[in-house]
Amino acid sequence: MARVDIQMQVRSVNGSIAVVSLDGEIDVYTSPKVKDFIGKLIDKGTYTFAIDMQNVRYIDSTGLGVLIGGLKRVREHGGAVTLVSTNPQTRKIFDITGLIKVFDIYDSVDEAVNALK
Amino acid sequence: MMQAREVGAEIPEIEVRIPSRAEWVALARLAVATVAARMHFNVDEIADLKLAVAEACTNAIQHARESDEIVITCRIYHEGLQITVRDFGIGTEAERIRSRDLGEPRVGGLGVYLIRALMDEVEYRVERDSGTVLTMFKRFGDSSR
Numbered sequence: 001m002a003r004v005d006i007q008m009q010v011r012s013v014n015g016s017i018a019v020v021s022l023d024g025e026i027d028v029y030t031s032p033k034v035k036d037f038i039g040k041l042i043d044k045g046t047y048t049f050a051i052d053m054q055n056v057r058y059i060d061s062t063g064l065g066v067l068i069g070g071l072k073r074v075r076e077h078g079g080a081v082t083l084v085s086t087n088p089q090t091r092k093i094f095d096i097t098g099l100i101k102v103f104d105i106y107d108s109v110d111e112a113v114n115a116l117k
Numbered sequence: 118m119m120q121a122r123e124v125g126a127e128i129p130e131i132e133v134r135i136p137s138r139a140e141w142v143a144l145a146r147l148a149v150a151t152v153a154a155r156m157h158f159n160v161d162e163i164a165d166l167k168l169a170v171a172e173a174c175t176n177a178i179q180h181a182r183e184s185d186e187i188v189i190t191c192r193i194y195h196e197g198l199q200i201t202v203r204d205f206g207i208g209t210e211a212e213r214i215r216s217r218d219l220g221e222p223r224v225g226g227l228g229v230y231l232i233r234a235l236m237d238e239v240e241y242r243v244e245r246d247s248g249t250v251l252t253m254f255k256r257f258g259d260s261s262r
Contacts, residue, residue, distance in 0.1 A: 027143065028171070029139040029142060060168055089161070096235070097227055
């Protein structure tokens with residue numbers, strides 16, 4: 001059985017943009033971990049994020065909630081969030097929920113980072 | 118109301134019981150995905166079914182008070198798959214079964230919206246003293262089977 005968990009990594013670009021790479025499944029069990037991970041980065045003063053979801057095999061409404069919550073927090077500080085995903089199912093969920101209009105989703109990390117510069 | 122249908126398999130009903138806890142929702146969606154794959158739903162439809170059942174379980178975990186178990190029942194019909202998700206919580210909140218309007222993005226409230234968007238028929242039945250039953254049906258698409 002595939003590992004039902006989430007791995008998270010962050011690296012800094014230009015000192016101000018955090019590229020957060022997520023690997024795994026984001027559901028009601030793992031989304032609190034993602035929320036905590038991103039929340040701590042925001043607490044430390046990072047307000048600009050490119051979230052790489054290319055290795056996210058599954059996301060549900062709790063995962064979307066984490067992304068919306070993060071976006072709201074960084075916007076309060078003039079920040080922004082871009083997403084990276086080529087997964088058709090992930091894009092479909094953003095489309096159905098209307099979040100495609102809220103988040104800019106790119107095909108590569110480079111594109112998502114450049115959009116934040 | 119759900120339509121009356123004829124069963125479509127020798128073993129028409131498969132039941133999975135999970136503890137009403139977040140770490141077990143993955144089991145529910147994997148079980149439903151396995152049933153759907155056996156029925157030859159296509160990859161996109163299986164993804165829809167997994168998400169719908171996970172949202173239903175998540176809803177039960179987050180809102181059903183004093184329910185320690187969720188029962189997921191798959192019924193196989195000629196036209197598609199019916200999934201019933203039952204919890205044993207006391208009472209319910211109106212918010213829980215309402216599909217919200219999409220407008221200003223906010224945290225939470227998307228689960229029921231997604232279920233209604235991904236499934237062909239959805240019906241909630243709240244039983245005051247014995248819990249909530251969500252019944253949903255997914256028809257075979259043109260490219261499945």
